[in-house]
Amino acid sequence: MNTPSGNPWAILVALCLGFFMTLLDLTIVNIAIPDMTDRLGAALDHIMWVINGYTLVLAVLIITAGRLGDLFGQRRLFLVGVALFTVASALCGLSPDVYTLIAARVVQGVGAAVLMPQTMALIVRVFPPERRGAAMGAWGAVAGLATITGPSLGGLLVTALDWRFIFLINLPVGAMALLLGWRLIPVDPPSARRPVLDVPGVLLATAALTLVSFALIEGERFDWGRVYGPVTIPFLLGTGAALLALLAVQQVRRQGRDPLVPFALFADRNFGLMSLAAALVSVAMLSFFLLVSIHLQSVLGMSALEAGLTLVPQAAVSMVTAPVVGRLVDRVGGKYLLVGGCALFAVSAAWVVALLGTEGDWRTFLAPLLLMGLGVGAVFGPMNTLAMDRVRPDMAGAGSGVLNTARQLGSVVGGVVAGALLQSVLADRIAARAREAAAGLPEPAREPFVRGLARSADQGVEVGGAGAAAPAPPEGVSAATADQMAHLARSVFADAFTETAHVVGLVPVAAMAVTALSALAVRNTRRRGAARGAGRTAGGRASGGGAAARAGARAAE
Numbered sequence: 001m002n003t004p005s006g007n008p009w010a011i012l013v014a015l016c017l018g019f020f021m022t023l024l025d026l027t028i029v030n031i032a033i034p035d036m037t038d039r040l041g042a043a044l045d046h047i048m049w050v051i052n053g054y055t056l057v058l059a060v061l062i063i064t065a066g067r068l069g070d071l072f073g074q075r076r077l078f079l080v081g082v083a084l085f086t087v088a089s090a091l092c093g094l095s096p097d098v099y100t101l102i103a104a105r106v107v108q109g110v111g112a113a114v115l116m117p118q119t120m121a122l123i124v125r126v127f128p129p130e131r132r133g134a135a136m137g138a139w140g141a142v143a144g145l146a147t148i149t150g151p152s153l154g155g156l157l158v159t160a161l162d163w164r165f166i167f168l169i170n171l172p173v174g175a176m177a178l179l180l181g182w183r184l185i186p187v188d189p190p191s192a193r194r195p196v197l198d199v200p201g202v203l204l205a206t207a208a209l210t211l212v213s214f215a216l217i218e219g220e221r222f223d224w225g226r227v228y229g230p231v232t233i234p235f236l237l238g239t240g241a242a243l244l245a246l247l248a249v250q251q252v253r254r255q256g257r258d259p260l261v262p263f264a265l266f267a268d269r270n271f272g273l274m275s276l277a278a279a280l281v282s283v284a285m286l287s288f289f290l291l292v293s294i295h296l297q298s299v300l301g302m303s304a305l306e307a308g309l310t311l312v313p314q315a316a317v318s319m320v321t322a323p324v325v326g327r328l329v330d331r332v333g334g335k336y337l338l339v340g341g342c343a344l345f346a347v348s349a350a351w352v353v354a355l356l357g358t359e360g361d362w363r364t365f366l367a368p369l370l371l372m373g374l375g376v377g378a379v380f381g382p383m384n385t386l387a388m389d390r391v392r393p394d395m396a397g398a399g400s401g402v403l404n405t406a407r408q409l410g411s412v413v414g415g416v417v418a419g420a421l422l423q424s425v426l427a428d429r430i431a432a433r434a435r436e437a438a439a440g441l442p443e444p445a446r447e448p449f450v451r452g453l454a455r456s457a458d459q460g461v462e463v464g465g466a467g468a469a470a471p472a473p474p475e476g477v478s479a480a481t482a483d484q485m486a487h488l489a490r491s492v493f494a495d496a497f498t499e500t501a502h503v504v505g506l507v508p509v510a511a512m513a514v515t516a517l518s519a520l521a522v523r524n525t526r527r528r529g530a531a532r533g534a535g536r537t538a539g540g541r542a543s544g545g546g547a548a549a550r551a552g553a554r555a556a557e
Helices: 008-027 030-040 044-072 074-093 098-126 129-160 170-184 199-218 233-254 263-267 269-298 304-310 312-332 335-355 362-377 380-388 393-438 443-462 479-504 506-520 528-537 543-556
Strands: 226-228
Touching: 008 044, 008 074, 008 098, 008 129, 008 170, 030 044, 030 098, 030 129, 030 304, 044 074, 044 098, 044 199, 044 393, 074 098, 074 170, 074 393, 098 129, 098 380, 098 393, 129 304, 129 312, 129 380, 199 233, 199 393, 263 269, 263 393, 269 304, 269 335, 269 380, 269 393, 269 479, 269 506, 304 312, 304 362, 312 335, 312 362, 312 380, 335 362, 335 380, 335 479, 335 506, 362 380, 380 393, 393 443, 393 479, 393 506, 443 479, 479 506
Parallel strands: none
Antiparallel strands: none
8 A cells, every 4th residue: 555655634635625626516506597597598407407417427427437546546537537627617607508508517527526536545545544534524524514605605606796606616626626636645656567447347337327317317307208209218227227237247257357346345244335325325315405495495485595504504513523523433433423323314304304394494493403413424424434444445446436326326316216206295285285275265266276286286396386386366256266366375385395295204214214224234443442452452562563453453343
């Protein structure tokens, strides 16, 4: 293993700056959708691909980029990724039309996919095992900072300037990450042999993940049916699954010759379980925040910025908690800290969901969101440390790529599951509530009221919630009846969405409960405390004896 002579904490700053940019651009764009639609004169479908193009490329390419880092150098790949991401950010900010913007976002996604897995792999390389938990905790805190910064900074930039600055803000951050990375990250160690890229594996993985990710991201828009001609969403999912099976067969035959996915990774129980945990945590995070954000805006009438600020306490606490928990991982191991973090997340998520109603403001959710911040802060650092604990340095990039791919696919699946369940349950609840409420209307208005609300069930979540739910009154009804219909429609939608939220809210709670159970099955990591205890037992006779004691402590786990 190459041991760098520089300060690993200074190197971590460079890594976190790059990582921060990639996460910021997952959260900052949503709030600028109305401004981009207006200023570019683009359809909503096109603007959504400004978001989905980045997400799709990120999910597809991370696994390949992680292995490329192992084969050709993580420092080299990190610097290339940062440079590409920064240039693409400038192109996004200068785009004259929506098509150029989508293309630039795809390039930005390529840069993010290239740099993201290198950050975790370089942490494994530059930090000794007894300090790796603290480093992973600080790295995980960046996610909390990006969560805070995205909606609030995006709202500020869009309000004061325009949407272009949500991309141009990346330029100074990228320049700093590039400069620090160039100067501080140690040169990649020379390879004893010429590496060989698994081109068939890369092609199979890229094709399979593209088909599966596209189908999951776009399935709801195409009503899980025909996309174009004979191509349907089920066909894309089935073909993607078949290609994944073919990839598995190809990888079995490739082991021993620089495979894309070294199966030795999964010989470690911790890595396999934490890969599952990474996907489940992303399902929980995405489904929870999607549900709550929509409820705050559609039912409680908050703006996007107000909804984002309501969630800031959770992110702020997690950002502060994560480094502290990381240091504890180095002392006592990550297993029970992760179990506790998952339990806190599940309990606090259930608490928030129980509080979702037709009335409330940011103070309603403050206490459970603060508790959730403690839970989230105790999840990512321990989870990543447990996953990478026994991964060999020459496979760190592949391991990071697999973990990040699981995380990205978990986010996609979480959005799909939450969105599909939300729409189906909401349609049923609105139909039932509408029929009950229609009994209080004059006879000519009853059927139009029920039909109108049924049609608005799909649109209500997307374009204004309760305010958009009111159906147009039929001709000939009085102004008083029209007002009564509007009032009843808002009440029906709010009540139906609240009932729906209490059902959909089970998804993040269940996902975190399963994650906690999977964490109970991992081997714990005892670093600093175990090594010191073993050293004292042996009498600490010599530095060589201390190293043997540390090795023995690790083997005893």
